Amino acid sequence: MDLTIRPIVESETVAFRAAIARGFGSDAREEGHDRFYATLPLHRTVGAFDGDEIVGTLGEFDFELTVPGGRGLQMAGTTIVTVRPTHRRRGVLTRMMRLHLDHAGERGDPLAGLWASEAAIYGRFGFGCAADRHDLELDTRRTRLGLPPDDVTVALVDGEAASKVIPPLYEEVRSSRAGMLSRSEAWWEHRRFYDPEHHRGGASERRYAIASRGRDPVGYAMFRQKEKWENFLPDGEIDIIEVMAVDDGARRALWHLLTSIDLFPRIAWWNAPVDDPMIWEASNRRIVKRTTWDSIWVCLLDVVAALEGRHYERDGRLVIGLAHPFCPWAEGTYELTVADGIGTCRAVVADADIQLDAAELGALYLGGRSAIELAKAGLVSGSPDAVLLADRIFRTSVAPWCPEVF
Ligand SMILES: CC(C)(COP(=O)(O)OP(=O)(O)OC[C@H]1O[C@@H](n2cnc3c(N)ncnc32)[C@H](O)[C@@H]1OP(=O)(O)O)[C@@H](O)C(=O)NCCC(=O)NCCS
Incomplete structure (x- = not known):
């Protein structure tokens, strides 16, 4: 197969996004074009071209990954990996990966990292699964958490207020745990605070809760609410997006809020830390269901x-x-x-x-x-x-x- 593997150019951006969307079984929306390229500059894309057709896509985000001890090391964040079904299993991914990891190595990135759609794909390229996540569910009708500390208050704020308080708080928390990623201004704007209806899966807009001790913000939670009724009884769900806290008092106060919202007794968090101490605070720990899945995969380049x-x-x-x-x-x-x-x-x-x-x-x-x-x-x-x-x-x-x- 005679293929060209190279970064895309400006005139190919629409076709590139369409190829990515097709690879994951969806359709590219026109309004997402500029947002998409705001966090992925063209020189960090890889396209596989069969003639003029884009048959393979890959990109690399520019991240710092927190490593044990709290330092952030440069990591090429491998992303948007797709190969057209007509071209699969003929080495297209392998060739895109070659260019990508050669570039990252030449640039001096000590690490590459990714989330894998399927666990069998990336070991051959030197990536190992370095962290797990818990898919967590609990029902507050059947278990209770302890009382929150007296010295922390929690307020619900709108998106504009959240966008001022949350990024510096995240930055404060980022060094406390290996596996966390840096977030640029563009990342916050176009990824974390971007909340169109088609991202909500039938749930509410994002809600933001800020925990404070005195006047100091010490943690936040992002979540959605999904209304549901069963036999005329409230059965709504809180979908947690993330909870970040600078200390345990803040974390407990946020959990208390999330588990005491009237009409929303069910709590789900698809990506909780595997050592979240909340499990020890539950009055009935069997009610907290935790399923373990892999999260970030890491490859050492230097x-x-x-x-x-x-x-x-x-x-x-x-x-x-x-x-x-x-x-x-x-x-x-x-x-x-x-x-x-x-x-x-x-x-x-x-x-x-x-x-x-x-x-x-x-x-x-x-x-x-x-x-x-x-x-x-x-x-x-x-x-x-x-x-x-x-x-x-x-x-x-x-x-x-x-x-x-x-
Ligand atoms: C995953 C995907 C990119 C693989 O592309 P590809 O061009 O077919 O991969 P290659 O031909 O370079 O495969 C290299 C090797 O990996 C293996 N491999 C590739 N995809 C695999 C998969 N999904 N499961 C298991 N093995 C896989 C191939 O069998 C091949 O092994 P071999 O060298 O022993 O023959 C492609 O199947 C795809 O687009 N999938 C849908 C989107 C997706 O899941 N992307 C990943 C996002 S993280």
Whole structure:
């Protein structure tokens, strides 16, 4: 197949969006054109062209990803991956991925990351699932949460007021958990605060709740309300979009509001952190249903920069033998020495303590996975002591969480 793989140009923007929409089974809306390209400049697109026809699409957002310890590292956010059904399984994605990860590597991005539509697609390119999410549901008719703290008040505000308070609050929270993403001004405007009717799935507009301690905002919740009645009894649902709090008092106050709105006893949050302490505050924890799914997948492109960029909770020295099926420049043997939580990493010629593939290093990187479990599955090899040390070194006490699909 004679294909050209390259970034698109201005005259191709309409066709490119149409190809993406078709790939995901929908139709591009004209009014979304400028918004779409406000967060995805043309030089960060990849189109696969069969003659003049766009048969494959890919894009990369420019993010900082919070890594353990709170630093933000540059991450190419892989997105809008589609291949026309007539051209599938002939290597189109592989060729687009080649250009994308080569560019990201040349630019010096230590990381690439994505959310996968299907879990079997991206391991071959060196991406490993680094964080999970909980799809959470509870019914406030059958369980109650504790009382909110006295020193935090919660107010409902409109979109304009929310747009002033929420971005700085998010920025404050962003360093507290690995897996969170930077949000540019354009991102807030065109993604987080954009709320057209066709995004609502039959629910209300976005509602915004701000928690404050005295005059200081300390947290927020974004949610929608879905009205429903069953046998003339209220059965409405609160759909949580996100809850961010600078401390536990703020978090508890927001949860209290969300679970005490008259007529809306059912609560659903499709992307809750897997360690949300709310479960311990529920009077009947069995009523809180939590289904675990994967969220962000991470690929290390610059292993030294990535391993030195994060913090560690356990000191030690580990020699890592890394196979990278798709980015040969990242393959090698690396010595990671951690002292006082700071990692120093260099490429070495030495026997490795543990051996693993890029996907497994990506999975371990944000601190939410167990090297012991991966070793039991045959995905990490090494002596029991070396695997135990790897487990301790990579794990973190706070679970990673990526609050937003991209
Ligand atoms: C996923 C998609 C982009 C794959 O494109 P493609 O051009 O067919 O992929 P390639 O031909 O480059 O496939 C490379 C390898 O991945 C495998 N693969 C691709 N898609 C796969 C899938 N959905 N499930 C399992 N394996 C898959 C191929 O079998 C091939 O394996 P091989 O090298 O062992 O033969 C395409 O199927 C698609 O557009 N799907 C719908 C939209 C979507 O889900 N996009 C992903 C968004 S995150």
